[in-house]
Amino acid sequence: MNDNASFLVLFLAPIKEYLADDKVSEILINGPSQIYIERSGKLEETGASFASEAQLKAAAVNIAKSVDRQLDEMHPDLDARLPDGSRVHATIPPISRCGTILSIRKFKKEMLTMEKLEEYGSVPPDGVLLLNAIVKLRKNVIVSGGTSSGKTSVLNALSGLIPAKDRILVLEDASELQLQQKHCVYFETRKPDKNGQGEFSIRDLVIASLRLRPDRLVIGEIRGGEALDLLQAMNTGHSGSMSTIHANSPIDALSRMETCALMSGVKLPLSAIRMQVASAINCIVHTMRLPDGSRKIVEIAEVLPLENGEYRLRTLLEWKTESVAPDGTVSGRFLLGEAPTFRDAAALTHLELPVYA
Ligand SMILES: Nc1ncnc2c1ncn2[C@@H]1O[C@H](COP(=O)(O)OP(=O)(O)OP(=O)(O)O)[C@@H](O)[C@H]1O
Ligand SMILES: [Mg+2]
Structure with missing residues (x-):
């Protein structure tokens, strides 16, 4: 010590x-x-x-x-x-x-992996298949959820599905993520000192990281204007990136991205930002802390193109709570939703998906 x-x-x-x-x-x-x-x-x-x-x-x-x-x-x-x-x-x-x-x-000595999340019942085997295809097909993913719902843990587990050949840049406010791959470069923001000097924000990091030839960006959390830089990066060839955002539902995650992008101060009409959000973000993985304290991936959704300027999502898998016992214990099950639009792309690359009707 x-x-x-x-x-x-x-x-x-x-x-x-x-x-x-x-x-x-x-x-x-x-x-x-x-x-x-x-x-x-x-x-x-x-x-x-x-x-x-x-x-x-x-x-x-x-x-x-x-x-x-x-x-x-x-x-x-x-x-x-x-x-x-x-x-x-x-x-x-x-x-x-x-x-x-x-x-x-508390700092976790060991972060959760996808195997652990499955073992804890936080994600079903079909969910793991979907998430694996999403990451391997280089979809851009946002993990959403409330405070302490398990977003960072899911992001860490998702990053474990990135192929070892990719160069991963990890950008965080306070270092938490522990990736399993060897080729990872970690960055951390710096708060201003007591004289208000020397700040290096997540936004500065996103901009700097794009010059470092990333194959994938893994960003701890989106909270402000960096959303716009990330959206632009995702839309201009940096696919397969992932981050988390505080939101109450998958659709709320898209609105929160929009609000954060507006915080960049760059004067863009809302319709333009919305188009960037809908085209940059391919999937939302929503997490929740249930009344018994357990954390689950309660929805995996795909972001479809805008319709009349409104976001549209397709639920690929979701958790349905069926009962809550007096002591808070929750029971329920995971249900498959609709098949993903990337079903054919997954088949072409021999990625197994859940069996959809
Ligand atoms: N699926 C899970 N099963 C059991 N414990 C979990 C699970 N996911 C997360 N946890 C634990 O819950 C706590 C909060 O998790 P985590 O930091 O991932 O949440 P978060 O949503 O990122 O929180 P914050 O809103 O503070 O960023 C941690 O102690 C973590 O180890
Ligand atoms: Mg977190």
Whole structure:
């Protein structure tokens, strides 16, 4: 453990047990005396507490210092990482009203693979066939879903289907993805320093990466104007790229891409952006966290050409919830939808697809 790590561990002593427990994926601290954890997919309140608000705030301020950032009245929120790679978000009063708020997403030593997702029942065998064909046929894919629905995990698993011969560039805000291929080049954004200098955004990375001869771009998450650069890259020969976006449904994912593209500040009429979205994005893989804490791929959809200026999707596979028990346990099944438009292309390249009626 380096000095930085051992020094932060002292400040984080009240939650040491949860930082060390691999079953704990998230630690949510709502002021000094309310600490929740997510363990094996379920949220639990713990009996742990910090001695005082001052101690909790000191922990947050020292996390900020460890990454050369400030957390004070003028800069009341912080996105950072702990030395072990865990993501931290901190907010202090007066922005938060019940003391310092910290949320820690633990760094996963091992990311989920497609085999694991299948083993956990997050995707059925037919879903794996579809996703394999989608990636091998170089379709551009967006993984959508709500917060903590498993988007990054699915993106990581999808990237595992990329052939080893491709040169993959991975662009992220905070490094999480762990690709299985050898020929991967990883990039990470840089936040501005305490003087507001030196920022290198995802958008800067997308633009820079196009000069580095990528066969595939894998982008951690689309949140803003970089959407437009990505759409243009996807539409101009960089097919087979993939990313995630926060959205409530596959159709919402397309609207969110549109909104993000508008955030680029480039003056394009909405109709032009919509055409770019519909032609650049070929497939949406939608994820969800179900009431029992399990995560699933609840829909795989293909994006069809616009009709009267409106998006159209074809559902290839979806999850249907049939019942929810009082303890939250969900039962249901995956159903095939319509056959993909790339059925013939898949047959030509001997890619197996589910058996559609
Ligand atoms: N299919 C799954 N089965 C079990 N656990 C999963 C599954 N998918 C994801 N998880 C776990 O759920 C947590 C959230 O997953 P992940 O980071 O992939 O979600 P996300 O949607 O990208 O979250 P965010 O909105 O914060 O970006 C992680 O701890 C991850 O290991
Ligand atoms: Mg994510």
